[in-house]
Amino acid sequence: MANIPDAALGFILQNLKESVQYNTELIGGVKDNVKELCEDLETLRAFIREYTDKYSDNEILEKLASEIRGVVYRAEDAIETYISCASVQKLRRAISKATHFVDYISDLRAVGKEIEKVSKDVQEIYQNRAALGFAAMQIEEISNRRQKKKKTPVVEEDNVVGFDDAAKEVIELLTGESDDQSDQLEVISIIGMLGLGKTTLAKKVLNDPKIEYEFYTRAFVNVSQEYERKEMFLKILGQFTQITDQMNKMSDEQLCKELHDQLKTRKYLIVMDDVWTNEAWDQLKGAFPNNNKRSRVLITSRHKPVAVHANQSIDPYFLRFLYPEESRELLRRKVFGNNCCPSELEAYELRILQKCDGLPLAIVVVAGILVNHRDRTDWWKKVAEDVNDYVARKQEQSYDVIKLSYNHMPYYLKPCFLYLGVFREDFEIPVWKLVRLWIAEGFIPRDGCMSLEDIAEDYLEELVDRNLVMVGHRRLTGQIKTCRIHDTLRDFCKKEATKENLFQEIKRKLTRLTLLNTLLDWKHMSTLGKLEKLEVLKLKDNAFQGELWRTEGGGFRNLKVLHIGSTNLVMWKALASHFPILRSLFLRHCTKLEAVPSGLGDIATLQEIDLYCTNSMVAKSARNIQVLKLKVQANDKNKRGAAFKLSVYPPDQ
């Protein structure tokens, strides 16, 4: 239990509370217990929230947090067992309750008592918190979130600080005519450690008027570790020509030739950002013709050998660290939106900057920690103490600064941030997709009358404010359209999520899930299929939309109950192997659906199909399944399977 992550715990508590609230009508007999239990859970949740926000090393808190973890899990088991038992009872309309059901009630009560006890401990600690020495920081309440966000200055990556000299030198390397080979294609490289600003500099150079004038054909492509050749070529082509259907169908070899041919007559500059290996360069270089037009390829890389391999005759450009005054300007711009800082904070500012040691990535991440409490001296003092010395120049220690930012992150942002680890490196993430995935994972709790999408977008803005996510493009309305995550941050997310076991934890525990108005695409059902323990899945009003659902992959191995309500689904394609132990299928207001997949008739465990306001074609397909089921039952001499039941409302015969 001790390793249960706080982020996952907060999430489980939230889910549990919602599940209790959602099912109050089922809980009837034990309503009072459950109400109290809910209040107690809320106290525990507030505690976890504060605990994860401050990440205190306090021993008493540590011990209490581990007790809470234990109790939350027992509560979760008891409540879920109770609710699923109660719902089965209700469905079967049983009049008398079976004895084992009564046992579940007593389990629930026992857990209630335990929760009550831990909750008292928590309250005591709260009351004495000043004496225990951890009252300094206030919790960041959700209700303050929107207000705070407005105060945060918007500073995005096009606000480059310094680098004028660096840009000038690189431009000189790209356009200079000093050596006699300059008519030839040349490869120029910018080298530097992670987060030093290579990508930022390369973009600044690419947008420089002199470069725009010299090179009519320009393209920027991020290579990274997990590139695909075909995608790289298409991305480059797409920046100066129209991508045709024919191009989309080409193999990577054909595309390499196509790009080569298109570039042959042009004076071009292509930026290949973040090339990791010699092999990567070797695989891509064939697309760049040497056309005696002084074309250039600009590579950025963390590794000098890559630069030497690509061009032995020109030394790579080694990017420098920021000068102290540039570091200060960058921090101030990110925190205050201008180059000013209140004089009482200057001493802390200096200490922080010394520790960041001129590394832009460290500076922007620390700025993200400061920005939310930028006027509080005690906050600056704490951050100054917490940033490790010489964080910057040792690669492995740059993790420390990200960890620090993560530790200071409010509980609700943590799972959302860690989730970004699932995207490919430097992938331009469409926000609509991210938002829906967050919602599907259950990371976005309800908050008053705001829609889940709006809350999710607010979360994203917060991550941007903290410099943990970079904005790709914004819409005209100012909303973020696409975003990216720096690959060091992404590595952190992946490692931390594995360490915290976040996704496994959620997967392991979630047995019931209800989605409502999430408007997800049926494609994303495969994400839900990954919830290994999922037994009951209710897709209520417009949880999913789209005309075709082709159930894919491993399907839903443990799903017993599937409820699909109000959707525009027309065609559902699935096999028995996708739902090997399904017992009950409920379809409500699926008016456009054409049929229940006939394959479902082969599910040995299927006992019931319940149709409510579906069309006659669906009823017909369900009757075919019923006939099949009855045949199988008639042939089964041992009469092992339970009788199959089909109900259709309104009756159509």
Ligand SMILES: Nc1ncnc2c1ncn2[C@@H]1O[C@H](COP(=O)(O)OP(=O)(O)OP(=O)(O)O)[C@@H](O)[C@H]1O
């Ligand atoms: N001169 C600068 N002015 C403002 N922000 C900067 C500057 N240099 C870097 N940054 C910011 O620092 C972060 C890291 O920069 P960048 O991504 O350019 O580093 P990098 O050297 O390309 O890192 P990697 O090796 O991981 O690709 C980004 O958030 C970027 O916006």
Ligand SMILES: [Mg+2]
């Ligand atoms: Mg980069």
